[in-house]
Amino acid sequence: xxxxxxxxxxxxxxxxFQLYELGKFIRLSLTWLTIIFGAVxxxxxxxxxxxxxxxxxxxxxxxxxxxxxxLRALTPIVSVMVFIPINAMFMVLCERRALALFTVRKGPNRxxxxxxxxxxxxxxxxxxxEDITPHGADAIMFxxxxxxxxxxxxxxxxxxxxxxxxxxxxxxxxxxxxGIFYVLAMSSIPVVGLVMGSWASNNKYSLVGxxxxxxxxxxxxxxxxxSIITVCFMAGSLDVVQIARQQAGGLLNWNVFGGGALTHANxxxxxxxxxxxxxxxxCVILFCMYLIAACAEVNRIPFDLPEAESxxxxxxxxxxxxxxxxxxxxxxxxxxxxxxxVATVMFLGCGAAPLPILDEVMVGTVTSLLAWxxxxxxxxxxQLGWLINxxxxxxxxxxxLWVILKVYSLVVFAILVRGTLPRFRxxxxxxxxxxxxxxxxxxxxxxxxxxxxxx
Amino acid sequence: MENIISFSQATVEPIMFYxxxxxxxxxxxxxxxxxxxxxxxxxLIGVFGTISGIFLLLQAQFLAMxxxxxxxxxxxxxxxxxxMLTNPTLDEDRAPTQAAxxxxxxxxxxxxxxxxxxAIRSELWPMxxxxxxxxxxxxxxxFLLTFYSLPFEFSSILLLAALIGSVMLAKSDRAPMKTExxxxxxLAKSTR
Numbered sequence: 001x002x003x004x005x006x007x008x009x010x011x012x013x014x015x016x017f018q019l020y021e022l023g024k025f026i027r028l029s030l031t032w033l034t035i036i037f038g039a040v041x042x043x044x045x046x047x048x049x050x051x052x053x054x055x056x057x058x059x060x061x062x063x064x065x066x067x068x069x070x071l072r073a074l075t076p077i078v079s080v081m082v083f084i085p086i087n088a089m090f091m092v093l094c095e096r097r098a099l100a101l102f103t104v105r106k107g108p109n110r111x112x113x114x115x116x117x118x119x120x121x122x123x124x125x126x127x128x129x130e131d132i133t134p135h136g137a138d139a140i141m142f143x144x145x146x147x148x149x150x151x152x153x154x155x156x157x158x159x160x161x162x163x164x165x166x167x168x169x170x171x172x173x174x175x176x177x178x179g180i181f182y183v184l185a186m187s188s189i190p191v192v193g194l195v196m197g198s199w200a201s202n203n204k205y206s207l208v209g210x211x212x213x214x215x216x217x218x219x220x221x222x223x224x225x226x227s228i229i230t231v232c233f234m235a236g237s238l239d240v241v242q243i244a245r246q247q248a249g250g251l252l253n254w255n256v257f258g259g260g261a262l263t264h265a266n267x268x269x270x271x272x273x274x275x276x277x278x279x280x281x282x283c284v285i286l287f288c289m290y291l292i293a294a295c296a297e298v299n300r301i302p303f304d305l306p307e308a309e310s311x312x313x314x315x316x317x318x319x320x321x322x323x324x325x326x327x328x329x330x331x332x333x334x335x336x337x338x339x340x341x342v343a344t345v346m347f348l349g350c351g352a353a354p355l356p357i358l359d360e361v362m363v364g365t366v367t368s369l370l371a372w373x374x375x376x377x378x379x380x381x382x383q384l385g386w387l388i389n390x391x392x393x394x395x396x397x398x399x400x401l402w403v404i405l406k407v408y409s410l411v412v413f414a415i416l417v418r419g420t421l422p423r424f425r426x427x428x429x430x431x432x433x434x435x436x437x438x439x440x441x442x443x444x445x446x447x448x449x450x451x452x453x454x455x
Numbered sequence: 456m457e458n459i460i461s462f463s464q465a466t467v468e469p470i471m472f473y474x475x476x477x478x479x480x481x482x483x484x485x486x487x488x489x490x491x492x493x494x495x496x497x498x499l500i501g502v503f504g505t506i507s508g509i510f511l512l513l514q515a516q517f518l519a520m521x522x523x524x525x526x527x528x529x530x531x532x533x534x535x536x537x538x539m540l541t542n543p544t545l546d547e548d549r550a551p552t553q554a555a556x557x558x559x560x561x562x563x564x565x566x567x568x569x570x571x572x573x574a575i576r577s578e579l580w581p582m583x584x585x586x587x588x589x590x591x592x593x594x595x596x597x598f599l600l601t602f603y604s605l606p607f608e609f610s611s612i613l614l615l616a617a618l619i620g621s622v623m624l625a626k627s628d629r630a631p632m633k634t635e636x637x638x639x640x641x642l643a644k645s646t647r
Contacts, residue, residue, distance in 0.1 A: 141497065178516045178592060185520040188528045195532060196497055199539065207539070214536055218529070238592065 018104065025097050028116060032090040033404065036083065041391075043082040048075035048170040049390045076161050076174045080154055088333040089119040095333075095415050102419035123326065131322035138200040145197030146320070146327035149190045153334045156186025160338075163240040163345045166399035172241070179240040180232060183342060184225055187297070190331065191217040194306065194316050197328075201319035209315025212426065213306030216296055219433040220303070224293035226441035227286050230448050231346045234259045234283075244350035248359075254349035256287045261455045275454035282451070286444050287347045289437060291410075294339035296433070298332065300414055302421040305429060340410035341403075348406050351399025359398060366394040472512055479505035496535035503527035517592040 052068030059067075093108070093115070100107030109115035133139050159182055162168075162175035176182050191214055198210020234255060235243040246260070247253050253260040258280030265276035296303035307315030317328045344350060353359040373388045424432070482502045489495040503526040510519035599607050 138491075138494065141494065176516060177590065178520060181517065181520045185524040185528075188524050192497070192500055192528060192532060195535065199493060211536060211539065214532060218533065 018101070021101050021106065024114060025101055028097060028114065029090075029094060029408070031116065032093070033408070036086045036090055037400075037404065039086055040079045040083045044075050044079040044170070045391055047078045048072050050387075053390075072170060073173065075170045076158055080157065080161070084154060084334050085123075085330065087337060088330045089123060091333040091337065091411065092122070092329075093119045094411070095418075098412060098415045099419050102416065126326040126329075127323055129322040131324060132319075134202055134319045136202040137319065138202070141196050141200035142319075143324070145193045145200060146324045146331070147193070148196060149193030150327050150331040150334075152186040152189040153331055153338055156183055156189075157338050157341065159183055159240050160341050160345055163244040163350050164341065164400060164403040165396045166244075166351050167241050168393055168396045175239065175241050178238045180228060180243070180342075180346065181238050183240075183338075184228060187335070187338065188217075188221060190335065197320070198316035201316075203319050205314075206316050206318045209306045209318070213299060213316060216299070216303065216305060216429060216433075219430060220293045220296035220437070223289055223433070223437040223441040224297055226438075226445055227290040227293065228342070228346060230286055230441075230445045231255050231259075233445070233449055234452060240345055244345055244352075247349040248352045248356070250352075250356045251349075251354045254347065254352070256283055256347040256349075258283045261451070265455055272455055275451045279448060279451040279455060282444050282447055283347075285440070286448070287343070289441060289444070290343060290347065293437060294343065295414065295417065296429075298335040298339055300336065301418040302424050303429060304423060305426055336411060336414060337407065340407045340414070343410055344403055344406045348410075349402075351402050353398075353402055362398045362401075363394045366392065366397055370394065468512060472509070475505050475508045475512070479509075493535060493538050496531060496538055500527050500531045500535075503531060515591055517595060 048071070052071045055071070056064050056068045058064075096118070097107040097115070099105075107115065108118040111118045111121045133142055158174040159176050159179035161171045162173075162179075165171045167175070194213045194217075195210045198206040198213075201207075231243070232238055235246055237243055237246075243255075247255055249260075250263075251257065252262045258276060261276040261279040261283075266272040299306050307317065317325060320328060353362070370389055370392060377388065479502060482498050482505065485498040486495045486502060489498060503522060507519040507522035507527065510516075510522055
């Protein structure tokens with residue numbers, strides 16, 4: 001009886017099956033994203049709004065105000081701390097399910113409802129595994145390596161928080177004048193952790209993996225940084241909030257389409273139009289170049305030579321087990337998330353909608369809903385209206401929704417690339433980096449600098 | 456937020472400075488005293504990292520980031536990798552220093568120290584209570600391309616010379632071993 005219902009429910013392999021699996025994948029992503037951002041939202045609201053307000057209410061004087069401000073200042077860190085582990089769990093599950101989708105399989109679907117808890121179970125398993133330090137390893141550096149690999153990804157992404165929340169007052173103070181440069185500098189640190197861990201493991205495979213990763217990271221960091229610098233030239237600023245703000249007002253103002261070159265072009269002169277067209281084209285190339293270099297920077301297929309498991313056992317983390325391996329794993333997915341966020345902020349307009357009217361409508365809807373809640377609930381239930389109002393800031397809410405959509409689209413695109421392309425050979429990788437990407441990035445840097453003046 | 460900022464400037468900054476120094480000086484000694492040269496290289500990365508922290512305390516964000524990116528990660532990591540490639544045994548250097556080397560080594564170290572010390576002491580270091588310009592990044596960019604453009608270009612020429620020199624060293628024709636000579640020629644032809 002039960003078996004017949006199951007066979008009726010699940011379509012046969014084919015296009016229907018794929019659509020069915022796609023539906024399940026989208027359902028899973030939405031559920032998990034709600035969990036992730038709900039948790040982050042509640043946590044940052046507790047630390048940034050409710051607790052300081054309560055302290056200032058019940059304790060009088062300057063001291064209470066000071067403690068409240070310290071708590072408010074901790075909000076960005078708390079939200080990142082809550083976000084990273086849950087997000088990594090989701091991204092691993094998302095990657096496995098998406099890869100299954102692309103290769104016509106089902107993926108993990110046993111633990112919890114439809115496999116939703118698979119990575120939570122994996123995480124628990126990893127935490128309870130024995131933590132082994134191999135014989136002859138340099139114990140201190142062996143332990144330090146995962147930390148050095150992981151810590152920069154927590155602290156490096158902080159300035160981006162100000163941009164993705166549309167400069168929310170609780171987050172605006174993490175914004176630095178040298179914001180994007182800080183992000184780049186921090187994201188260059190993890191390679192030290194890789195080399196350190198690979199050397200300290202006292203294992204040849206690990207060492208080769210670590211050296212490969214260092215060579216790769218050093219060579220691909222140049223086009224990565226140059227493409228970001230080009231965007232900074234276009235924006236005339238290193239401040240991520242300012243760069244994000246300049247891209248407001250529709251698809252054509254995004255840096256990936258020339259950062260407003262098309263909308264600002266002087267229609268009277270032919271030079272200006274041609275320059276604007278060439279500039280938007282070069283910006284698209286620049287964006288593709290950033291994606292390639294970022295893919296190599298976070299060691300993903302097709303650039304996953306450091307851990308090429310068919311050649312190097314598992315590369316730099318061969319000897320790692322238990323919680324240290326878990327940290328490496330966590331950091332890799334967090335780094336993927338961070339490069340996607342940088343791409344969103346620098347190229348894809350950050351929190352701006354593709355059409356400006358869409359932004360206005362969404363912000364307007366949220367604002368009117370809030371006003372309705374304030375009027376109806378506030379009148380009947382006292383403080384409830386204030387609570388709801390403090391929970392939602394309409395501009396931040398809409399901007400964050402767009403950022404989430406864009407960032408996770410890029411993540412799924414990276415997974416699609418992983419499901420599609422084979423791995424590069426090491427000499428091909430180096431040739432591609434040094435002989436193609438770096439000259440191209442220099443040409444684009446000069447071209448865009450001049451074209452900007454011509455538009 | 457204002458009370459936090461004033462509090463941090465009055466109280467936290469000296470504490471942070473001493474914390475950084477307490478971290479930096481032992482690390483700097485570690486670079487010299489560590490027997491394993493590769494570990495010394497990694498400790499050097501830590502020293503540069505703490506120096507960038509001091510730049511941060513001095514409100515020079517751009518310099519701090521450049522310090523991390525170029526010195527701590529870029530250059531030192533390349534040095535460490537070069538050490539790994541040239542010294543593949545990964546053994547610790549346990550042999551005692553030879554007596555004949557000690558005096559010249561000490562003299563050279565003294566000379567280097569005296570040069571650096573005198574160079575630092577001969578300069579007046581005027582201290583401004585506030586930042587001279589509101590945007591240090593802009594100031595650095597402006598002065599590098601105007602007043603200090605000549606030293607800037609000279610340093611790039613130095614780097615270029617080093618680059619060409621290393622390429623010449625790497626490309627210099629070594630006489631291939633007799634057994635491999637035929638193979639190498641065949642390989643060269645096939646790749647062409």
